[in-house]
Amino acid sequence: MRVDIWSDIACPWCYIGKARFEAGLAAFAQRNGNHDVEVVHRSFELDPKAPAATDLPVLDMLSAKYGVSRTQAEAMEARVADAAAGEGLDYRSDRIHGNTFDLHRLLHLAKAHVVQDALLGAFYRANFAEARPLADPAVLTGIAVAAGLPADEVARVLADPGAYAQEVRADERAAAELGATGVPFFVIDRKYGISGGQPAEVFRQALERAHADGAVRVLAAGEAEVCGDEGCAVPGA
Template sequence: MAPSVHACPWCYIGKARFEKGLAGFAHRDQVEVVHRSFELDPGHAKGDTVQVVDMLARKYGRTPDEARAMEENVAANARAEGLGYLTEGRDHGNTFDIHRLLHLAKARGRQDELLTLAYWANFAEERSVYDADVLVELAVEAGLDADEARAVLADPEAYADEVRADERAASELGANAVPFFVLDRRYGISGGQPAEVFAQALEQAWKDRPLTAIGGDAAACDADGACEVPQNGGGAA
Protein backbone atom coordinates (compact mmCIF):
# COMPACT_ATOMS: atom_id res chain seq x y z
CA MET A 1 0.00 0.00 0.00
CA ALA A 2 1.37 3.41 -0.89
CA PRO A 3 1.49 6.06 0.25
CA SER A 4 0.23 7.29 3.60
CA VAL A 5 0.54 10.55 5.49
CA HIS A 6 -0.72 11.49 8.92
CA ALA A 7 -2.05 14.94 7.92
CA CYS A 8 -4.46 13.74 5.21
CA PRO A 9 -7.97 13.11 6.56
CA TRP A 10 -8.84 10.80 3.67
CA CYS A 11 -5.73 8.71 4.44
CA TYR A 12 -6.97 8.39 8.02
CA ILE A 13 -10.39 7.31 6.76
CA GLY A 14 -9.00 5.26 3.88
CA LYS A 15 -6.70 3.29 6.18
CA ALA A 16 -9.69 2.29 8.33
CA ARG A 17 -11.70 1.29 5.26
CA PHE A 18 -8.80 -0.69 3.79
CA GLU A 19 -8.36 -2.56 7.06
CA LYS A 20 -12.06 -3.44 7.08
CA GLY A 21 -11.77 -4.76 3.54
CA LEU A 22 -8.63 -6.69 4.46
CA ALA A 23 -10.26 -8.22 7.55
CA GLY A 24 -12.71 -10.13 5.37
CA PHE A 25 -10.11 -11.29 2.83
CA ALA A 26 -9.46 -15.02 3.01
CA HIS A 27 -5.72 -14.61 2.35
CA ARG A 28 -5.20 -11.64 4.68
CA ASP A 29 -2.40 -13.42 6.56
CA GLN A 30 -0.36 -13.39 3.37
CA VAL A 31 -0.76 -9.65 2.78
CA GLU A 32 2.13 -7.35 3.71
CA VAL A 33 1.13 -3.70 4.09
CA VAL A 34 3.82 -1.11 3.28
CA HIS A 35 3.29 2.59 3.98
CA ARG A 36 5.19 5.05 1.77
CA SER A 37 5.91 8.71 2.39
CA PHE A 38 3.91 11.45 0.69
CA GLU A 39 4.21 15.01 2.01
CA LEU A 40 1.27 17.37 2.06
CA ASP A 41 2.26 20.99 1.52
CA PRO A 42 6.03 20.28 1.51
CA GLY A 43 6.81 23.97 0.97
CA HIS A 44 5.29 24.85 4.33
CA ALA A 45 8.05 26.12 6.63
CA LYS A 46 9.02 23.82 9.48
CA GLY A 47 7.67 25.09 12.78
CA ASP A 48 5.08 27.31 11.14
CA THR A 49 1.69 25.84 12.02
CA VAL A 50 -1.77 27.19 11.32
CA GLN A 51 -5.22 26.09 12.36
CA VAL A 52 -6.79 23.72 9.84
CA VAL A 53 -9.99 25.77 9.48
CA ASP A 54 -7.94 28.91 8.71
CA MET A 55 -5.82 26.99 6.21
CA LEU A 56 -8.89 25.62 4.43
CA ALA A 57 -10.54 29.04 4.28
CA ARG A 58 -7.45 30.59 2.66
CA LYS A 59 -6.70 27.68 0.32
CA TYR A 60 -10.22 27.37 -1.05
CA GLY A 61 -11.28 31.01 -0.76
CA ARG A 62 -14.06 30.14 1.69
CA THR A 63 -15.42 31.86 4.77
CA PRO A 64 -14.51 30.34 8.15
CA ASP A 65 -18.07 28.99 8.44
CA GLU A 66 -17.80 27.37 5.02
CA ALA A 67 -14.44 25.86 5.97
CA ARG A 68 -15.99 24.45 9.16
CA ALA A 69 -18.77 22.93 7.07
CA MET A 70 -16.13 21.26 4.90
CA GLU A 71 -14.54 19.80 8.00
CA GLU A 72 -17.91 18.60 9.30
CA ASN A 73 -18.43 16.72 6.04
CA VAL A 74 -15.11 14.93 6.44
CA ALA A 75 -15.84 14.32 10.13
CA ALA A 76 -19.10 12.59 9.23
CA ASN A 77 -17.18 10.16 7.01
CA ALA A 78 -14.63 9.51 9.75
CA ARG A 79 -17.23 8.97 12.45
CA ALA A 80 -19.12 6.56 10.20
CA GLU A 81 -15.99 4.39 10.33
CA GLY A 82 -15.84 4.61 14.13
CA LEU A 83 -13.02 7.16 14.08
CA GLY A 84 -12.69 10.20 16.29
CA TYR A 85 -12.48 13.54 14.48
CA LEU A 86 -12.12 17.07 15.82
CA THR A 87 -13.23 19.83 13.47
CA GLU A 88 -11.69 22.63 15.57
CA GLY A 89 -8.32 23.17 17.23
CA ARG A 90 -6.21 21.05 14.85
CA ASP A 91 -2.89 22.24 13.45
CA HIS A 92 -1.56 22.08 9.90
CA GLY A 93 2.15 22.26 9.10
CA ASN A 94 5.21 20.61 7.57
CA THR A 95 5.11 16.81 7.90
CA PHE A 96 8.73 15.91 7.07
CA ASP A 97 9.82 15.21 10.66
CA ILE A 98 7.08 12.70 11.32
CA HIS A 99 7.89 10.94 8.05
CA ARG A 100 11.47 10.63 9.28
CA LEU A 101 10.25 9.27 12.60
CA LEU A 102 7.99 6.81 10.78
CA HIS A 103 11.07 5.46 9.01
CA LEU A 104 12.73 4.89 12.37
CA ALA A 105 9.56 3.06 13.42
CA LYS A 106 9.72 1.00 10.22
CA ALA A 107 13.30 0.01 11.02
CA ARG A 108 12.13 -1.12 14.46
CA GLY A 109 9.06 -2.96 13.16
CA ARG A 110 6.60 -0.45 14.69
CA GLN A 111 5.61 1.74 11.75
CA ASP A 112 1.92 0.87 11.60
CA GLU A 113 1.63 1.36 15.36
CA LEU A 114 3.17 4.85 15.17
CA LEU A 115 1.14 5.82 12.11
CA THR A 116 -2.11 4.76 13.80
CA LEU A 117 -1.24 6.75 16.93
CA ALA A 118 -0.23 9.79 14.88
CA TYR A 119 -3.53 9.73 12.98
CA TRP A 120 -5.50 9.51 16.21
CA ALA A 121 -3.49 12.28 17.89
CA ASN A 122 -3.86 14.56 14.88
CA PHE A 123 -7.53 14.01 14.12
CA ALA A 124 -9.16 12.83 17.33
CA GLU A 125 -7.16 14.47 20.13
CA GLU A 126 -5.85 17.92 20.93
CA ARG A 127 -2.23 16.81 20.52
CA SER A 128 -0.18 18.64 17.91
CA VAL A 129 1.89 16.17 15.92
CA TYR A 130 4.05 19.12 14.83
CA ASP A 131 5.45 19.35 18.37
CA ALA A 132 8.64 17.32 18.94
CA ASP A 133 7.69 16.45 22.51
CA VAL A 134 4.35 15.06 21.32
CA LEU A 135 6.11 13.03 18.62
CA VAL A 136 8.42 11.50 21.21
CA GLU A 137 5.41 10.65 23.39
CA LEU A 138 3.74 8.95 20.44
CA ALA A 139 6.95 7.10 19.57
CA VAL A 140 7.13 5.71 23.11
CA GLU A 141 3.45 4.71 22.97
CA ALA A 142 4.25 2.87 19.72
CA GLY A 143 7.03 0.92 21.44
CA LEU A 144 10.07 2.97 20.39
CA ASP A 145 12.90 4.21 22.60
CA ALA A 146 12.41 7.84 23.69
CA ASP A 147 16.11 8.78 23.42
CA GLU A 148 16.39 7.27 19.95
CA ALA A 149 13.28 9.13 18.80
CA ARG A 150 14.63 12.41 20.19
CA ALA A 151 17.96 11.83 18.45
CA VAL A 152 16.25 11.34 15.09
CA LEU A 153 14.16 14.48 15.49
CA ALA A 154 17.22 16.49 16.56
CA ASP A 155 19.19 15.46 13.46
CA PRO A 156 17.55 16.85 10.30
CA GLU A 157 19.50 14.37 8.16
CA ALA A 158 18.36 11.27 10.03
CA TYR A 159 16.21 9.16 7.69
CA ALA A 160 15.87 12.14 5.31
CA ASP A 161 17.29 10.15 2.40
CA GLU A 162 14.91 7.29 3.19
CA VAL A 163 11.92 9.64 3.08
CA ARG A 164 13.01 11.12 -0.26
CA ALA A 165 13.62 7.67 -1.73
CA ASP A 166 10.23 6.55 -0.47
CA GLU A 167 8.55 9.58 -2.06
CA ARG A 168 10.19 8.73 -5.38
CA ALA A 169 9.05 5.12 -5.08
CA ALA A 170 5.49 6.24 -4.35
CA SER A 171 5.58 8.53 -7.38
CA GLU A 172 6.81 5.69 -9.57
CA LEU A 173 3.86 3.64 -8.36
CA GLY A 174 1.57 6.38 -9.72
CA ALA A 175 0.79 8.35 -6.57
CA ASN A 176 0.11 12.03 -7.23
CA ALA A 177 -2.53 12.37 -4.52
CA VAL A 178 -3.36 10.45 -1.36
CA PRO A 179 -4.65 8.08 -0.26
CA PHE A 180 -3.42 5.89 -3.07
CA PHE A 181 -3.19 2.13 -2.67
CA VAL A 182 -1.23 -0.28 -4.87
CA LEU A 183 -1.86 -4.00 -4.58
CA ASP A 184 0.89 -6.32 -5.77
CA ARG A 185 2.13 -3.52 -8.07
CA ARG A 186 -0.83 -4.33 -10.32
CA TYR A 187 -3.91 -2.60 -8.96
CA GLY A 188 -4.16 1.10 -8.23
CA ILE A 189 -6.91 2.38 -5.93
CA SER A 190 -7.24 6.14 -5.58
CA GLY A 191 -9.06 7.95 -2.78
CA GLY A 192 -10.89 6.98 0.39
CA GLN A 193 -12.93 4.20 -1.18
CA PRO A 194 -15.49 2.08 0.70
CA ALA A 195 -14.31 -1.13 2.35
CA GLU A 196 -16.17 -3.13 -0.30
CA VAL A 197 -13.95 -1.67 -3.02
CA PHE A 198 -10.82 -2.76 -1.17
CA ALA A 199 -12.27 -6.23 -0.64
CA GLN A 200 -12.99 -6.51 -4.38
CA ALA A 201 -9.51 -5.25 -5.26
CA LEU A 202 -7.83 -7.74 -2.96
CA GLU A 203 -9.75 -10.58 -4.59
CA GLN A 204 -8.81 -9.37 -8.06
CA ALA A 205 -5.15 -8.82 -7.14
CA TRP A 206 -5.04 -12.36 -5.81
CA LYS A 207 -6.01 -13.56 -9.27
CA ASP A 208 -2.96 -11.73 -10.69
CA ARG A 209 -4.70 -9.49 -13.16
CA PRO A 210 -3.05 -6.47 -14.91
CA LEU A 211 -2.98 -3.04 -13.23
CA THR A 212 -6.47 -1.60 -13.15
CA ALA A 213 -7.81 1.64 -11.68
CA ILE A 214 -10.55 0.61 -9.29
CA GLY A 215 -13.42 2.60 -7.83
CA GLY A 216 -13.36 5.75 -9.96
CA ASP A 217 -13.03 9.19 -8.43
CA ALA A 218 -12.93 9.58 -4.66
CA ALA A 219 -11.73 12.14 -2.17
CA ALA A 220 -7.98 12.64 -1.92
CA CYS A 221 -5.29 15.15 -0.88
CA ASP A 222 -2.64 16.34 -3.35
CA ALA A 223 1.00 17.28 -2.77
CA ASP A 224 0.11 20.94 -2.19
CA GLY A 225 -2.06 19.96 0.76
CA ALA A 226 -5.37 20.51 -1.03
CA CYS A 227 -7.96 18.00 0.11
CA GLU A 228 -11.07 17.50 -1.96
CA VAL A 229 -14.38 17.67 -0.14
CA PRO A 230 -16.92 16.40 -2.68
CA GLN A 231 -20.62 16.90 -2.16
CA ASN A 232 -21.27 13.18 -2.21
CA GLY A 233 -19.39 12.56 1.04
CA GLY A 234 -15.90 11.59 -0.11
CA GLY A 235 -16.00 8.22 -1.74
CA ALA A 236 -18.66 6.51 0.33
CA ALA A 237 -21.02 4.29 -1.60
Protein backbone atom coordinates in the same frame (compact mmCIF):
# COMPACT_ATOMS: atom_id res chain seq x y z
CA MET B 1 0.95 -10.53 -0.80
CA ARG B 2 2.18 -7.01 -0.17
CA VAL B 3 0.34 -3.69 -0.05
CA ASP B 4 2.25 -0.41 -0.28
CA ILE B 5 0.31 2.62 0.97
CA TRP B 6 1.37 6.19 0.30
CA SER B 7 -0.16 8.66 2.76
CA ASP B 8 0.38 11.80 4.79
CA ILE B 9 -0.53 12.36 8.44
CA ALA B 10 -2.11 15.69 7.47
CA CYS B 11 -4.49 13.98 5.01
CA PRO B 12 -8.00 13.32 6.38
CA TRP B 13 -8.77 10.83 3.60
CA CYS B 14 -5.64 8.88 4.52
CA TYR B 15 -6.95 8.66 8.09
CA ILE B 16 -10.37 7.52 6.85
CA GLY B 17 -8.88 5.38 4.08
CA LYS B 18 -6.72 3.46 6.54
CA ALA B 19 -9.82 2.41 8.46
CA ARG B 20 -11.62 1.41 5.26
CA PHE B 21 -8.62 -0.55 3.98
CA GLU B 22 -8.30 -2.39 7.29
CA ALA B 23 -11.99 -3.34 7.11
CA GLY B 24 -11.49 -4.64 3.57
CA LEU B 25 -8.37 -6.52 4.64
CA ALA B 26 -10.24 -8.12 7.54
CA ALA B 27 -13.00 -9.27 5.18
CA PHE B 28 -10.40 -10.66 2.77
CA ALA B 29 -8.71 -12.56 5.61
CA GLN B 30 -12.03 -14.07 6.71
CA ARG B 31 -12.60 -15.43 3.20
CA ASN B 32 -9.04 -16.60 2.59
CA GLY B 33 -7.87 -18.02 5.90
CA ASN B 34 -4.38 -17.11 7.05
CA HIS B 35 -3.05 -15.78 3.75
CA ASP B 36 -0.28 -13.36 4.77
CA VAL B 37 -0.55 -9.72 3.71
CA GLU B 38 2.42 -7.44 4.35
CA VAL B 39 1.47 -3.77 4.66
CA VAL B 40 4.16 -1.12 4.08
CA HIS B 41 3.40 2.55 4.73
CA ARG B 42 5.21 5.01 2.49
CA SER B 43 5.81 8.74 2.71
CA PHE B 44 3.99 11.45 0.78
CA GLU B 45 4.08 15.11 1.88
CA LEU B 46 1.05 17.13 0.83
CA ASP B 47 2.65 20.41 1.89
CA PRO B 48 6.45 19.97 2.06
CA LYS B 49 6.91 23.75 2.24
CA ALA B 50 4.85 24.11 5.41
CA PRO B 51 6.91 25.52 8.31
CA ALA B 52 8.17 23.02 10.87
CA ALA B 53 7.04 25.18 13.78
CA THR B 54 3.56 26.59 13.28
CA ASP B 55 0.40 27.63 15.08
CA LEU B 56 -1.76 27.93 11.93
CA PRO B 57 -5.24 26.52 12.58
CA VAL B 58 -6.46 24.11 9.90
CA LEU B 59 -9.62 26.17 9.41
CA ASP B 60 -7.54 29.27 8.61
CA MET B 61 -5.43 27.24 6.19
CA LEU B 62 -8.55 25.94 4.42
CA SER B 63 -10.04 29.44 4.19
CA ALA B 64 -6.87 30.76 2.56
CA LYS B 65 -6.30 27.74 0.29
CA TYR B 66 -9.81 27.57 -1.11
CA GLY B 67 -10.66 31.27 -0.88
CA VAL B 68 -13.70 30.63 1.31
CA SER B 69 -15.05 32.12 4.50
CA ARG B 70 -14.37 30.54 7.87
CA THR B 71 -18.01 29.45 8.02
CA GLN B 72 -17.60 27.67 4.69
CA ALA B 73 -14.36 26.06 5.88
CA GLU B 74 -16.18 24.81 8.98
CA ALA B 75 -18.88 23.31 6.77
CA MET B 76 -16.24 21.55 4.66
CA GLU B 77 -14.68 20.08 7.76
CA ALA B 78 -18.07 19.03 9.10
CA ARG B 79 -18.71 16.96 5.97
CA VAL B 80 -15.35 15.22 6.34
CA ALA B 81 -16.10 14.66 10.04
CA ASP B 82 -19.33 12.92 9.03
CA ALA B 83 -17.37 10.60 6.74
CA ALA B 84 -14.94 9.84 9.56
CA ALA B 85 -17.79 9.13 11.96
CA GLY B 86 -19.12 6.63 9.45
CA GLU B 87 -15.94 4.63 10.04
CA GLY B 88 -16.14 5.00 13.83
CA LEU B 89 -13.41 7.67 13.89
CA ASP B 90 -13.29 10.83 15.99
CA TYR B 91 -12.49 14.02 14.09
CA ARG B 92 -11.66 17.51 15.35
CA SER B 93 -11.27 20.69 13.34
CA ASP B 94 -9.31 22.68 15.92
CA ARG B 95 -6.04 21.02 14.92
CA ILE B 96 -2.91 22.78 13.63
CA HIS B 97 -1.65 22.61 10.04
CA GLY B 98 2.09 22.04 9.78
CA ASN B 99 5.02 20.23 8.22
CA THR B 100 5.00 16.41 8.44
CA PHE B 101 8.58 15.61 7.38
CA ASP B 102 9.73 14.69 10.90
CA LEU B 103 6.72 12.42 11.33
CA HIS B 104 7.59 10.57 8.12
CA ARG B 105 11.19 10.18 9.26
CA LEU B 106 9.96 8.65 12.53
CA LEU B 107 7.71 6.30 10.57
CA HIS B 108 10.79 4.97 8.79
CA LEU B 109 12.46 4.43 12.15
CA ALA B 110 9.29 2.63 13.24
CA LYS B 111 9.48 0.40 10.17
CA ALA B 112 12.92 -0.76 11.30
CA HIS B 113 11.39 -1.67 14.68
CA VAL B 114 8.28 -3.32 13.13
CA VAL B 115 5.88 -0.85 14.77
CA GLN B 116 5.21 1.33 11.73
CA ASP B 117 1.46 0.66 11.53
CA ALA B 118 1.04 1.28 15.25
CA LEU B 119 2.88 4.61 15.04
CA LEU B 120 0.95 5.77 11.98
CA GLY B 121 -2.31 4.98 13.73
CA ALA B 122 -1.12 6.87 16.80
CA PHE B 123 -0.16 9.89 14.67
CA TYR B 124 -3.57 9.89 13.00
CA ARG B 125 -5.37 9.74 16.34
CA ALA B 126 -3.18 12.46 17.82
CA ASN B 127 -3.81 14.74 14.84
CA PHE B 128 -7.43 14.14 13.89
CA ALA B 129 -9.06 12.80 17.06
CA GLU B 130 -7.08 14.73 19.68
CA ALA B 131 -5.74 17.82 17.82
CA ARG B 132 -2.37 17.49 19.54
CA PRO B 133 0.52 19.80 18.50
CA LEU B 134 2.62 17.42 16.41
CA ALA B 135 5.26 20.08 15.76
CA ASP B 136 6.27 19.79 19.43
CA PRO B 137 9.23 17.35 19.77
CA ALA B 138 8.08 16.38 23.26
CA VAL B 139 4.65 15.43 21.94
CA LEU B 140 6.18 13.47 19.05
CA THR B 141 8.53 11.67 21.40
CA GLY B 142 5.73 10.70 23.76
CA ILE B 143 3.62 9.31 20.93
CA ALA B 144 6.52 7.43 19.36
CA VAL B 145 7.67 5.85 22.63
CA ALA B 146 4.12 4.81 23.49
CA ALA B 147 3.94 3.12 20.06
CA GLY B 148 7.03 1.05 20.87
CA LEU B 149 10.08 3.06 19.78
CA PRO B 150 13.14 3.48 22.04
CA ALA B 151 13.27 7.03 23.44
CA ASP B 152 16.98 7.42 22.69
CA GLU B 153 16.51 6.52 19.03
CA VAL B 154 13.57 8.90 18.68
CA ALA B 155 15.70 11.69 20.16
CA ARG B 156 18.55 10.85 17.79
CA VAL B 157 16.32 11.03 14.71
CA LEU B 158 14.64 14.27 15.75
CA ALA B 159 18.04 15.85 16.45
CA ASP B 160 19.42 14.87 13.04
CA PRO B 161 17.44 16.33 10.08
CA GLY B 162 19.24 13.92 7.76
CA ALA B 163 18.15 10.76 9.56
CA TYR B 164 15.83 8.79 7.24
CA ALA B 165 15.52 11.82 4.95
CA GLN B 166 16.69 9.79 1.96
CA GLU B 167 14.09 7.13 2.70
CA VAL B 168 11.31 9.71 2.75
CA ARG B 169 12.48 11.21 -0.55
CA ALA B 170 12.78 7.75 -2.12
CA ASP B 171 9.15 7.02 -1.24
CA GLU B 172 8.07 10.30 -2.78
CA ARG B 173 10.03 9.60 -5.97
CA ALA B 174 8.44 6.15 -6.20
CA ALA B 175 4.98 7.71 -5.88
CA ALA B 176 5.78 10.13 -8.70
CA GLU B 177 7.04 7.28 -10.89
CA LEU B 178 3.76 5.43 -10.32
CA GLY B 179 1.82 8.51 -11.30
CA ALA B 180 0.35 9.14 -7.85
CA THR B 181 -0.61 12.80 -7.54
CA GLY B 182 -2.75 12.42 -4.42
CA VAL B 183 -3.15 10.25 -1.37
CA PRO B 184 -4.07 7.81 -0.07
CA PHE B 185 -2.65 5.63 -2.83
CA PHE B 186 -2.54 1.85 -2.49
CA VAL B 187 -0.57 -0.62 -4.61
CA ILE B 188 -1.19 -4.35 -4.22
CA ASP B 189 1.70 -6.56 -5.34
CA ARG B 190 2.57 -3.93 -7.95
CA LYS B 191 -0.51 -5.17 -9.82
CA TYR B 192 -3.42 -3.09 -8.56
CA GLY B 193 -3.34 0.64 -7.95
CA ILE B 194 -6.16 2.08 -5.86
CA SER B 195 -6.45 5.83 -5.45
CA GLY B 196 -8.45 7.49 -2.71
CA GLY B 197 -10.44 6.52 0.36
CA GLN B 198 -12.44 3.80 -1.38
CA PRO B 199 -15.13 1.76 0.39
CA ALA B 200 -13.93 -1.33 2.26
CA GLU B 201 -15.56 -3.60 -0.33
CA VAL B 202 -13.37 -2.15 -3.10
CA PHE B 203 -10.27 -3.06 -1.12
CA ARG B 204 -11.56 -6.55 -0.42
CA GLN B 205 -12.29 -7.14 -4.09
CA ALA B 206 -8.87 -5.84 -5.16
CA LEU B 207 -7.14 -8.14 -2.67
CA GLU B 208 -9.22 -11.04 -3.99
CA ARG B 209 -8.24 -10.29 -7.58
CA ALA B 210 -4.56 -9.89 -6.78
CA HIS B 211 -4.67 -13.16 -4.87
CA ALA B 212 -6.42 -14.99 -7.71
CA ASP B 213 -4.44 -13.93 -10.75
CA GLY B 214 -1.35 -12.16 -11.98
CA ALA B 215 -2.96 -9.70 -14.35
CA VAL B 216 -1.89 -6.09 -14.05
CA ARG B 217 -4.93 -3.87 -13.56
CA VAL B 218 -5.45 -0.39 -12.21
CA LEU B 219 -8.49 0.74 -10.24
CA ALA B 220 -9.04 4.44 -10.92
CA ALA B 221 -10.01 6.91 -8.25
CA GLY B 222 -13.55 7.29 -9.56
CA GLU B 223 -15.59 9.08 -6.93
CA ALA B 224 -13.22 8.23 -4.08
CA GLU B 225 -11.86 11.14 -2.07
CA VAL B 226 -8.18 12.04 -2.15
CA CYS B 227 -5.86 14.78 -0.94
CA GLY B 228 -3.45 16.30 -3.44
CA ASP B 229 -1.53 19.44 -4.26
CA GLU B 230 -4.76 21.37 -4.76
CA GLY B 231 -6.22 20.25 -1.43
CA CYS B 232 -8.57 17.56 -0.14
CA ALA B 233 -11.88 16.45 -1.64
CA VAL B 234 -14.94 17.34 0.39
CA PRO B 235 -18.06 15.13 0.32
CA GLY B 236 -21.00 16.87 -1.28
CA ALA B 237 -18.98 19.94 -2.23
